[in-house]
Amino acid sequence: MPLVLVRTVSGLEGLAAEEIAAAGHRVVDVSKRQLVVEASDELLSRPPRLADDLFVVRDAVPDPGRTKAGLQSVALSAQAAGPFAVSASFVGERNFNRYDVEDQVGAALGGVYHSRRDGARPPAQRSEWRVVLDGKTMWIAERPYEAPLHRRAWRQRTVVGSLHPPVAxxxxxxxxxxxxxxxxxxxxxxxxxxxxxxxIAPDAQYLGIDRRPEAVAAARANSALRFRVGDAARLIGTADRILTNPPWGVRLGVGDFMPYLRAWRRVLAPDGLVVALLSQEQTALLSPDWTVHEAYDLSVAGQHPRIVGLD
Ligand SMILES: C[S@@+](CC[C@H](N)C(=O)[O-])C[C@H]1O[C@@H](n2cnc3c(N)ncnc32)[C@H](O)[C@@H]1O
Structure with missing residues (x-):
């Protein structure tokens, strides 16, 4: 069974592990933003939708620790073929930076290495390697796909604030x-x-609404589902699920959010459930009218929103 590194959004590690275990694979380690999985080929052909990205492990050695000398003493057996680039990350304090790791591994793998140091862009035709120093192990892994998993084929257009697909x-x-x-x-x-x-659930009925025609046009370019311009006011008591991320901050001030919460209550069917991605300030407005059943704090693109399940 090949070992696979599954990279996730910070805060979604547990949910991604559940998705992978439910598909019959063994999750052997969970750490910040990363799962290590014993995977069959089926995981590669049906990759987890909650994953940010996925890499097949080509080498694993003990984490070399804090010093540059330790890093330089690492010996690898993996070999790259053709043009490739490396992207590295580590936990904890180190006396080296990510480019030191990338260049060290890049030089060791053979092939035609393209460094990202100094902002250089590697060529489009390349394989992509990922190195993670997680405090115990230095993982050296290769992406088996041309593009990161979070980049979806269906996504032709986005709008300001478009959600990261694995979070969705x-x-x-x-x-x-x-x-x-x-x-x-x-x-x-x-x-x-x-x-x-x-x-995930192909046999439900979906309706997307936005007040901006440009957003609805973008949604229609992405999917044949029903999208319309306007608001949800007429849908009294009909929604089994409200699944949404309202704008935060300046685009929808906290004070302006209460009417929308009241509208959700009217739109929701009696046994309905809301799953929303909210800012911390918006979350504080839920009490006492809503019961929060579950909450996941995320860290994505420098923001710290929270997924909440409500009724
Ligand atoms: C954060 S974005 C949603 C992004 C969406 N989930 C996606 O992935 O593209 C919020 C959307 O709410 C819309 N919006 C802002 N204020 C609104 C309002 N008062 N009523 C309805 N829609 C509004 C904006 O046009 C924007 O498209």
């Missing part, structure tokens, strides 16, 4: 959508949440 997939998983359910995103933007939900 995690929210869709938490929504527990059954066949026939009516699922509404009242702030649909380019449709990311509903498209990812449909991939």
């Amino acid at each position: 997939a995690a929210m869709a998983k938490l929504a527990r959508i059954d066949a026939g359910m009516r699922v509404v995103d009242p702030f649909c933007g380019a449709g990311t949440l509903l498209v990812e939900a449909q991939a």
Whole structure:
């Protein structure tokens, strides 16, 4: 069984591990932003939707520790073929930087190495290697795909604030959508949440709504699901699920958020559930009208939003 590194958004490690275990693979280690999985080829052909990216392990040696001398003494047996680039990360304090790791590994792997030091862009035709020093192990792994997993083939267009697809997939998983359910995103933007939900639950009915025609046009370019311009006010009591990420901060001030919360209550069917990605400030407005059943704090693109499951 090949070992695979699955990289995740910070905060989604546990949910991604559940998805992978449910598909019959053994998760052997969970750390910040990373799972180590004993995987069959099926994991590569049906990759997890909650994963940010996935790499097949080609080598694993003890983490060389803090010093540059330790890093330089690492001996690797893996070999790269053709043009390749390396991207490295580590936990903890080190007396070297990511480029030192990348160049060291790049030189050791043979092939035609393209360094990212000094901002150089590697050529489009290359293999991509990932190095992670997690405090115990130095993992050297290769992406078996041309593009990162989070880059979805369906995504032709985005809008300001478009969601990272693996985060949308995690929210869709938490929504527990059954066949026939009516699922509404009242702030649909380019449709990311509903498209990812449909991939998990294809037999539900999806409706995306946004007040901006440009957003609805982007959603329609991405998917044949139903999207319309406007608001959700007319859908009284009809939504089994509301799956959404409203804008945060200046684009929808905290004070302006309360009417939307009241609208969600009207739109939601009696046994309905909301799964939303909210800012910390928006989350503070939920009490006492909403019960938060689950919450996942994320760290994504420098922001710290929270996925909440509510009713
Ligand atoms: C954070 S974006 C949603 C992004 C979407 N999940 C995606 O992945 O593309 C929020 C969306 O809410 C829409 N919006 C902002 N204020 C709104 C309002 N008052 N009513 C309805 N939609 C609104 C914006 O046009 C924007 O497309």
